[in-house]
Amino acid sequence: MSTYGLICKTTDFVKRLLPKKDDNAYIHTILDFLQYLDQSQEKNPLVTLSVHAGDGIWVYYQGGRQFFIKPTQRYLKFHIFSSNAISSAIEKQKTLFTNESRVEYAYKVWNITSPEVEWLINYMDEHFKIPKFDKAKEDAFHPRYIPGAVRQAVLEEFEKTGKICNGVAGLSKKHKVEQNTLIEFDHIIPHSHGGSNSYDNVQILCKECNRIKSAKAV
Numbered sequence: 117m118s119t120y121g122l123i124c125k126t127t128d129f130v131k132r133l134l135p136k137k138d139d140n141a142y143i144h145t146i147l148d149f150l151q152y153l154d155q156s157q158e159k160n161p162l163v164t165l166s167v168h169a170g171d172g173i174w175v176y177y178q179g180g181r182q183f184f185i186k187p188t189q190r191y192l193k194f195h196i197f198s199s200n201a202i203s204s205a206i207e208k209q210k211t212l213f214t215n216e217s218r219v220e221y222a223y224k225v226w227n228i229t230s231p232e233v234e235w236l237i238n239y240m241d242e243h244f245k246i247p248k249f250d251k252a253k254e255d256a257f258h259p260r261y262i263p264g265a266v267r268q269a270v271l272e273e274f275e276k277t278g279k280i281c282n283g284v285a286g287l288s289k290k291h292k293v294e295q296n297t298l299i300e301f302d303h304i305i306p307h308s309h310g311g312s313n314s315y316d317n318v319q320i321l322c323k324e325c326n327r328i329k330s331a332k333a334v
Contacts, residue, residue, distance in 0.1 A: 121265045123154035123165070145230045146187055152237055157264035160246045164267045164301075166275055176271065177244050179298040179323060184222075191215070191227040194236075198223050198296060205239060260307045266315050267301055274299075274320045281322040284329045291322075298323040 127147040134140050153175060156163045166174040172186030172193070182202060184195040194213075196203045203224055206213045212232050217225040226232070274280075279293040293299060302321045305311030321329065 121154045121158065121268065123167070124151045127151050127154075142190075142229060145233055146192055149192075149233050149237065154264075156240060156244065157268060159264075160244060161261055161264075161267075162247065163240075163244055164264070164271050166268065166271045174275075176299075179300050181295070188227075191229050192233065193217070194226045194228045194232070195222045196224045201243065202239065209235070260303065260313070262301050262313045262318055266313065266318060269315055270301065270318050270320060281325050282319060284321075284325050284332060287328050287332060288325050293320075293322050300326040302326050302329065 127150050131144065131147055134143060150173075153163075153165055153173070157165050162178050164176045166176065168174070172184055172195075174184050175182045180200075181197065182200065184197070186193040186195070196206075206224075206226075212235055213226045213228065215227040217227055219225050281291055281293050281299075283290045299320050300323050302319050303311040303313070304317050304319050307313075311317045
């Protein structure tokens with residue numbers, strides 16, 4: 117299996133410390149799932165993770181929060197904070213996601229184990245589509261592709277500093293991004309002007325401001 121970011125490296129290290137998989141099946145399932153998420157982030161430019169130390173991991177798709185996971189010793193707490201396509205698909209399940217936890221701070225929370233994790237992986241494989249930038253070569257990335265680890269670092273900094281969109285000079289003001297507002301990764305110096313895909317040249321704008329910036333550049 118390919119190793120990409122820090123999550124894959126860390127979980128692989130932990131796996132080496134554990135006894136046989138049969139004796140720790142649940143823990144191995146969670147570690148495998150974390151590695152799957154890290155690989156998804158690297159392979160798919162529309163998937164980005166945001167890790168909160170000591171708490172859990174946010175999974176974004178197409179600039180929107182999809183779900184939040186938080187591990188415990190017995191199960192994985194799976195949070196959805198507003199109704200979305202995943203919550204609709206889950207609610208149609210009759211045998212999975214039956215262990216719902218009622219909390220005031222989230223739309224839905226389930227305590228899940230291996231069967232639900234397998235369902236989530238299948239759901240992401242089917243619904244979190246990878247853009248085909250080059251129809252002649254399916255695996256080719258667009259030259260403006262921002263590596264997954266860079267996107268993750270930029271997203272985590274964005275959340276840590278208050279989710280502020282810097283706006284577009286002369287056209288839109290700096291503002292706080294609301295929870296359900298879609299966000300996009302933007303090259304501060306445009307790629308067409310020699311801007312790199314590195315951390316120092318990537319920022320997050322709300323979708324509306326990024327469209328304004330794109331229109332300005334035309």
